[in-house]
Amino acid sequence: MSIFDPVYRQKNIGGQIARTLFHIGQAVKGMFWDKSRLEHLTPAQVKSLLFINYTRRDAITIGNMAKYLTCTPATASGVIDSLEKKGLIMRSRDPDDRRRVHLSLTPEGARVAGEVENIGNEIEEIIASFSPEEQIMLERLLVNIAEKLMEKGLISSSDICTDCCFFKKDSNRGNLKPHYCENLHIMLSEEDTCKECPHHKKTYN
Ligand code: SF4
Numbered sequence: 736m737s738i739f740d741p742v743y744r745q746k747n748i749g750g751q752i753a754r755t756l757f758h759i760g761q762a763v764k765g766m767f768w769d770k771s772r773l774e775h776l777t778p779a780q781v782k783s784l785l786f787i788n789y790t791r792r793d794a795i796t797i798g799n800m801a802k803y804l805t806c807t808p809a810t811a812s813g814v815i816d817s818l819e820k821k822g823l824i825m826r827s828r829d830p831d832d833r834r835r836v837h838l839s840l841t842p843e844g845a846r847v848a849g850e851v852e853n854i855g856n857e858i859e860e861i862i863a864s865f866s867p868e869e870q871i872m873l874e875r876l877l878v879n880i881a882e883k884l885m886e887k888g889l890i891s892s893s894d895i896c897t898d899c900c901f902f903k904k905d906s907n908r909g910n911l912k913p914h915y916c917e918n919l920h921i922m923l924s925e926e927d928t929c930k931e932c933p934h935h936k937k938t939y940n
Contacts, residue, residue: 900938
């Protein structure tokens, strides 16, 4: 039994869907390659720029980047070195904890991230042609699949606080960091909540 066996797929809708998801994954891979070539980068370098650009400052670590890239910390470290040599990212010491190194984009890195970040728009355009009900249903089913893959440790995912089940909005109203995370036990500023977090867990109303 194989999702690549057309006879098997004809009798198994699950196999058909799995093969279609595989094809979509290949298309996304191709989109990353096309954009990366334009900037003389590798897909891993492009993904790393997007990770640094959109992830909450304290969550930009080698370990989280390795999970995001689905590679080892040593490989992620090598990608960071190559981006630093190209002048696209820089390292700086955390003023509150000198042992911690913070990664951020240089102005040129921010320009490149801006050039490549529309990867995937083709897919969004296709989805926009579906009805709102179909889009909600599709999202729920895909999130369900993604969560099962995360449980198996095959992928990692991140998103912003707004729809995270651990997010407590305005728990300390009037403070510079008015929101609270029940998972990480940290206070969050408005800016923090607009950045992706690798510990995000979606909640449904
Ligand atoms: S775990 Fe959820 S609430 Fe906490 S910082 Fe991450 S996304 Fe925000």
